[in-house]
Amino acid sequence: MTKRFFDTIPGSLITPEPIYHGRREWLKSLALSPLLIAGCKAESTAGTQAPIMPDAAPLQARRPSAWDTRDEQTSWHDATHHNNFYEFGTGKGDPSRHSARFKPRPWSVEVAGLAEVTGTFDLDDLVKPELLEERIYRLRCVEAWSMVIPWVGVPLADCLKRFKPLSSAKYVAFTTVMRPAEMPGQSYPVLDWPYREGLRIDEAMHPLTLLAVGMYGRVLPNQNGAPLRLVVPWKYGFKSIKSIVRIEFVAEQPVTSWNAAGPDEYGFYSNVNPQLDHPRWSQRTERRIAGSGGSLFGNRIETLPFNGYGEHVASLYTDADARKYF
């Protein structure tokens, strides 16, 4: 059964702001929108072509966020052709090649555990298009490369609060969809499927933590975690779980996939930390994949503590010993 929580926000409350990034793309999407508004179902026929937002209107409310980085953005092409999404294969190019069969619509998410409100919710009820924001975040992979991506989504906290988590809920556990027929990588025992991730409740409620449904003003492509993913910019990329089908409020630290696969290499917290090397490679610097791509020189930059978001999130970890709770 589907429950509804969101009140429709009157259009008069939405302040229209000039769209400063991807303006031309957005205009293009406007031109196309009459075709696509006809039915979101048309999306599946669009395949991996990453359909333009079916309802372009919410993007009109995009506003510069206080969290935006001014770093040069990664190109759409690079951000959609260099992915770690092992459900579609372990190569960086596998997700873009092998995700065409995946059907991100219709989509519902099961909310369970220590909260007053639980149940199964349709994606559109979970993330209301009117509330979408754009956030330009740095994304730092544990493999020491990074990107700068304009996400479209809502703060996870805004979504979670509506379920009224109980005070006993200390962590939030997330699960990726399990569909071996559509996700060829799941037929191989690369990880203990389905993929699982988790956050401490204060991390989940932090205003930086984003529940994303789009990027670059468009619906998330399959290879980037369609239709719903997490973006936790101060943690290594694998914490930002993709294609979420289940959210559970729990009392104990949940099992997470990479931590289970290599506890010495991938901690539960996995905050970006240049001082704490991966056992087999340094985390002091990173290769930034940005701009037009294909550049051979000058890509290496210093990695910042908490991926540069320390002033916002360091206070969450004042007691924690970074080595013990890495």
Add this chain to the structure above:
Amino acid sequence: MWPKDAIGAAKVPFLLLCLLPLAGIGWDIAHQSLGPDPVAQLEHRTGDWALRLLLATLAVTPLRRVTGFAPLLRFRRMLGLFAFFYATMHLATYLIIDLGGFWTQLFAEIVKRPYITVGFLAWAGLVPLALTSTRGMMRRLGRRWTQLHRLVYPIALLAVLHFLWLVKSGQKIAVREPLVYLAIFAVLMLWRIPWTRLAARLGLREPPATGSPAPQRR
């Protein structure tokens, strides 16, 4: 027996064949088609070819014994030198292009990370082999040349380990590719064991691995 001229002539297309991976890399650089992370691609491609050619040099002796085609040995030096060439490109890509100005990181990496240490040792081991690959050095070192060039076995093992250790742990799939190389290395090494034992038992000496001392044209 092939006429010497035919072998000499065959070396030219063989040399071009060994240069093909380089041409492919050059093409991709020129056309910016190395993908979103070109530096990593460059490292992978040069590393792959260094390892492949290194294992190819180890395959020459078994192949010659199986086929009985002695002129194969004449191509081994070129294979070895190209393995060193691609390994040097691999190291240079890492040092100059990837690490860029972050030189201090290098020393920390070589000391702290086993896979980089092992990879660097493999390259360093190839240096004396490349330097003594000339006919003059071969003659000057005599039997010690053969002993020195047995270094290629531990070097190949280090190169395979370098690959094996750099993939993410906890996944069976990711180690599949380096395990293929390890298997090839193991087969090539195991193949050698019965021969040496047999030779020892029969009181025979193993023929020198350097092949025929006939003069070579390049």
